[in-house]
Amino acid sequence: MNKISERLDQLKTSNTTGLMTHLVLGYPDMPTSIEIARTLARGGADFLEIQIPFSDPVADGPTIMTANQTALDRGITVPECLRAISEICEQVDIPVLIMSYYNLVFSYGTAEFCTAAQKSGVSGLIIPDMPIEEEQDELLFQHADEHDLINITFVSPATSKVRLEKIATFTRGFTYCFSTYGITGSRTELDSHLASYIGEVRKHLDLPLGIGFGIKTPDHIRQIGKIADIAIVGSAIIDQYNTASPDHALQQIGSYVGSLKAATRR
Amino acid sequence: MKELFFKTSYDADDRGHFGAYGGRYVPEMLMPALEELEKAYDDARRDPGFARDLTDLYHHFSGRPTPLYHAQNLSRQLGGAQIFIKNEGLNHTGAHKINHCLGQALLAQRMGKKRIIAETGAGQHGLATATVAARFGFECTVFMGEVDVARQRPNVFWMEQLGTEVRPVGFGSRTLKDAVNAALKDWIATVETTHYIIGSCLGPHPYPSMNRDFQAIVGAEVEDQIQDHGFPKPDYVIACVGGGSNSLGIFNAFLDDPEVHLIGVEAGGKGVEKLGDHAARFEGGRPGVVEGYKSFFLQDTDGQLTHTHSISAGLDYAGVGPQIVYLKDRGRLHLTYATDEQAIAAFRMLASTEGILPALESSHAVAEAIKLAPTLPQKKSIVVNLSGRGDKDIFIVAEAVKDSKWLDFLQSVIDREKQSDTK
Numbered sequence: 001m002n003k004i005s006e007r008l009d010q011l012k013t014s015n016t017t018g019l020m021t022h023l024v025l026g027y028p029d030m031p032t033s034i035e036i037a038r039t040l041a042r043g044g045a046d047f048l049e050i051q052i053p054f055s056d057p058v059a060d061g062p063t064i065m066t067a068n069q070t071a072l073d074r075g076i077t078v079p080e081c082l083r084a085i086s087e088i089c090e091q092v093d094i095p096v097l098i099m100s101y102y103n104l105v106f107s108y109g110t111a112e113f114c115t116a117a118q119k120s121g122v123s124g125l126i127i128p129d130m131p132i133e134e135e136q137d138e139l140l141f142q143h144a145d146e147h148d149l150i151n152i153t154f155v156s157p158a159t160s161k162v163r164l165e166k167i168a169t170f171t172r173g174f175t176y177c178f179s180t181y182g183i184t185g186s187r188t189e190l191d192s193h194l195a196s197y198i199g200e201v202r203k204h205l206d207l208p209l210g211i212g213f214g215i216k217t218p219d220h221i222r223q224i225g226k227i228a229d230i231a232i233v234g235s236a237i238i239d240q241y242n243t244a245s246p247d248h249a250l251q252q253i254g255s256y257v258g259s260l261k262a263a264t265r266r
Numbered sequence: 267m268k269e270l271f272f273k274t275s276y277d278a279d280d281r282g283h284f285g286a287y288g289g290r291y292v293p294e295m296l297m298p299a300l301e302e303l304e305k306a307y308d309d310a311r312r313d314p315g316f317a318r319d320l321t322d323l324y325h326h327f328s329g330r331p332t333p334l335y336h337a338q339n340l341s342r343q344l345g346g347a348q349i350f351i352k353n354e355g356l357n358h359t360g361a362h363k364i365n366h367c368l369g370q371a372l373l374a375q376r377m378g379k380k381r382i383i384a385e386t387g388a389g390q391h392g393l394a395t396a397t398v399a400a401r402f403g404f405e406c407t408v409f410m411g412e413v414d415v416a417r418q419r420p421n422v423f424w425m426e427q428l429g430t431e432v433r434p435v436g437f438g439s440r441t442l443k444d445a446v447n448a449a450l451k452d453w454i455a456t457v458e459t460t461h462y463i464i465g466s467c468l469g470p471h472p473y474p475s476m477n478r479d480f481q482a483i484v485g486a487e488v489e490d491q492i493q494d495h496g497f498p499k500p501d502y503v504i505a506c507v508g509g510g511s512n513s514l515g516i517f518n519a520f521l522d523d524p525e526v527h528l529i530g531v532e533a534g535g536k537g538v539e540k541l542g543d544h545a546a547r548f549e550g551g552r553p554g555v556v557e558g559y560k561s562f563f564l565q566d567t568d569g570q571l572t573h574t575h576s577i578s579a580g581l582d583y584a585g586v587g588p589q590i591v592y593l594k595d596r597g598r599l600h601l602t603y604a605t606d607e608q609a610i611a612a613f614r615m616l617a618s619t620e621g622i623l624p625a626l627e628s629s630h631a632v633a634e635a636i637k638l639a640p641t642l643p644q645k646k647s648i649v650v651n652l653s654g655r656g657d658k659d660i661f662i663v664a665e666a667v668k669d670s671k672w673l674d675f676l677q678s679v680i681d682r683e684k685q686s687d688t689k
Contacts, residue, residue, distance in 0.1 A: 054569075054570065055570040055571045056443060056447055056556050056557060056571055057447075058292070058293060058447055058450050058451070058557060058558070059293040059295075059454075061451070062437075065437060066437065069437060072570060077567075077568055078568040078569075101556075102291060102555045103554045103555045103556050103563075103565070103569040104568060104569045104570075106553075106554065106555050106569065107554065107565070107567075107568060107569025108568075108569070128293040128294070129291045129292060129293055129555070129558070130291060130555075131290065131291065131292065131294065131297060133281060133289075133290060134289050134290070134291060137283070137286070137289070154293065154294035155294060156293075156294045156295040156297075156298075158295065158297075158298040158299070158457065159294060159297070159298060160298060160301075163297065163298075178293075178294065178295055180455075
C-alpha cells in the first residue's frame with residue numbers, strides 16, 4: 001500500500017488533522033535543507049512536500065520563488081536533488097512527495113522521472129502545472145501509477161462542478177485544494193468562503209482533502225481540521241527560517257512545527 | 267479581402283494543440299479563467315458585430331491598412347529580388363502590437379472585465395496595452411523586467427503618461443520571461459475582474475490562436491496589396507520571430523499557399539554558439555513546458571530556462587509560440603537568425619536607402635532580406651514585415667553606432683537638470 005494512503009488511514013483512525021510541511025531543496029543550501037526535512041519530520045509532520053527548484057515557478061509566491069532562485073544560483077541540479085531526496089527518505093518515516101514544475105519532469109523523461117522518484121523512496125508527486133487535460137499526451141498520472149506514486153490533483157475556489165467531477169476520476173490519495181484565488185504566501189486570515197467552497201468540493205469528491213496556500217498559524221490548522229483532512233504549510237516555514245538567527249533556525253522551525261502539530265488534535 | 271477570422275490547415279485542435287505543441291499547462295487556479303476566455307473568444311469570433319467593431323478600430327484608431335511599400339532603392343542597391351516593406355511601424359503606437367491589443371480589449375469589454383494587465387519586453391506591447399486601456403477606460407498594470415525598464419525608459423514614460431502602472435519585476439533574469447511570470451501571478455489572484463492581455467502568440471490556449479487571429483489582418487492586407495504592385499502573390503515573406511505575433515500575423519494568410527516561402531528570423535545576439543548569448547530557440551533550444559504551454563525553449567540539461575540575449579528587447583525571450591514550432595516541424599516555415607551586429611547594419615542600410623527607421627526587432631527581418639535578395643532574380647518579390655518603427659530604440663542604436671554627440675547631448679540634459687535644481 002502506498003505510504004500516503006497508509007498515513008491517511010492512520011489519521012482517520014486517530015481523528016487528527018494531517019500536517020503536510022514544505023521545503024525547497026537547496027535552500028538556504030543543500031545540507032541545511034536536508035536538516036530542515038529531518039526537523040519537520042521530527043516535529044510531527046505527517047507528509048513532507050519537497051520542492052525541486054525551478055527557474056519559472058508560476059504557482060509560487062515571492063518567498064518560495066526567491067528560495068528557488070537562491071538554490072538555482074548555487075548551481076543545484078535535478079540529479080543532486082534526487083540523491084538528496086533519497087537520503088531524506090532513508091532518514092524519515094513519513095511519506096515524501098516531490099513538488100516541482102512539469103518542465104523538469106518532462107525534461108528528465110516522464111517515465112524515467114517516476115522510476116527515479118520511486119527508487120528514491122518517494123510516495124507522491126505534486127506538479128501544479130500538469131493539469132488532467134494534458135494527461136492523454138503526457139501520461140504522468142499513468143506513469144506515476146505504474147510506479148506506485150500518487151500524482152496529486154488540485155482544485156481551486158474557481159473550479160467548476162463539471163471540472164470537479166473530472167478531477168475526481170483522476171484523484172488518488174487526496175486532492176490539494178487552493179485556499180483562495182491567490183498564490184502561495186502567508187496571510188493572517190483564512191478566506192471567509194473557505195468552508196462553503198470546501199463543502200461544495202466534498203459533494204463531488206469523496207476523498208480526503210488537503211488545504212494549502214496561506215496556512216500559517218495553529219488557529220488556521222484548527223479551522224482546517226473542521227472541514228478538511230490535511231493542512232498544508234509552505235512559505236510560512238521558509239519565513240520561520242528567514243526570520244530566525246542562523247544558529248537557531250532549525251530549532252525555531254522545530255518548535256514552530258510542534259505548535260502546528262499540537263493544533264491537529266480534533 | 268479575406269474575412270477577418272479565417273481557418274487554415276495549420277490551426278490548433280480543440281484543446282489548443284498544434285501537433286505536439288501548445289496546450290494549456292497551467293495551475294488549476296487559472297483553468298476556469300482560460301475556459302471562460304476560450305468560450306468568450308469562440309462566441310466573439312462568430313459574431314459579425316465583433317468583427318465589425320474590431321475592423322472599425324483597426325481603421326479609425328490604429329490607421330490600418332498599413333502600406334506595403336516597394337523599397338526600390340534598397341532593391342536596386344542589392345541588385346536582386348524586389349523588396350517590399352509591410353510597414354506596421356505606421357500603426358498607432360508604432361508597432362503591430364496594437365492589433366492584438368485592440369482585439370483583446372474589445373473581448374475584455376465583452377466579458378465585463380474592469381482591469382487589464384500585461385507583460386512587456388521591449389515595451390511595445392505594454393505601450394499598446396496602456397493605449398487601449400486608456401481608450402476603453404480599463405484600469406491597467408503592466409509588468410516589465412527591471413532590465414527592460416532600464417533599457418526602454420521612453421516606453422515606460424509613455425505608459426505612465428497613459429495612466430498605466432508599470433510594475434518593474436526584480437526577480438529571475440529581470441526580463442520578459444519574469445514579467446510573464448509576474449503577470450500570471452497577478453492574474454491568478456485577480457481573475458474575476460481582470461483580463462490578461464498576453465503580448466504574443468504564446469502562453470496557454472487560447473492565446474496562441476487568438477492573438478494570431480487578431481494579427482492575421484497583416485497578411486490579409488499584404489495578399490491584396492502585393493497585387494497592386496503587379497505580383498499575384500509574394501515569393502518570400504520574412505518576419506522576425508520573438509514569440510510569434512508579427513510573424514504569424516503576416517504568415518497566416520499564406521500558410522495554405524505553398525508557393526509562398528515563409529522565413530522566420532530569430533535573434534542571434536552575440537552569436538548562437540553559446541547558450542545565454544542569443545535568443546534563437548531553434549539554435550540550441552529543445553521542447554519544454556513552461557509558462558503554460560509546450561514549445562521550444564532555451565534551457566539547460568535539467569530544464570531550467572537559461573538567460574537569453576538580444577539587442578532587441580522584443581526578441582529577448584527563451585520561448586517561442588507553439589504554432590511556430592509546428593510550422594517548422596511540418597516544413598512550412600524556414601527559420602534562421604540574425605546577430606545583433608547584422609541587425610544594426612540592416613537598420614542603418616534601410617534608414618539610409620529608404621528613409622525608414624525600423625525597430626531593432628524588425629531589423630532582424632530586414633537583415634535576412636538583405637542576405638536573400640541578391641541571390642534571387644529581379645522578378646521575384648520579398649515581403650518583409652516591418653513590425654515596428656525604430657523611434658523607441660534611439661538610446662540603444664545611438665550606443666551601438668557609438669555616436670559621441672548623442673552622449674554629449676545626454677550629458678547636457680543632465681547638467682541642465684542639475685543647474686536648475688541648484689537655482
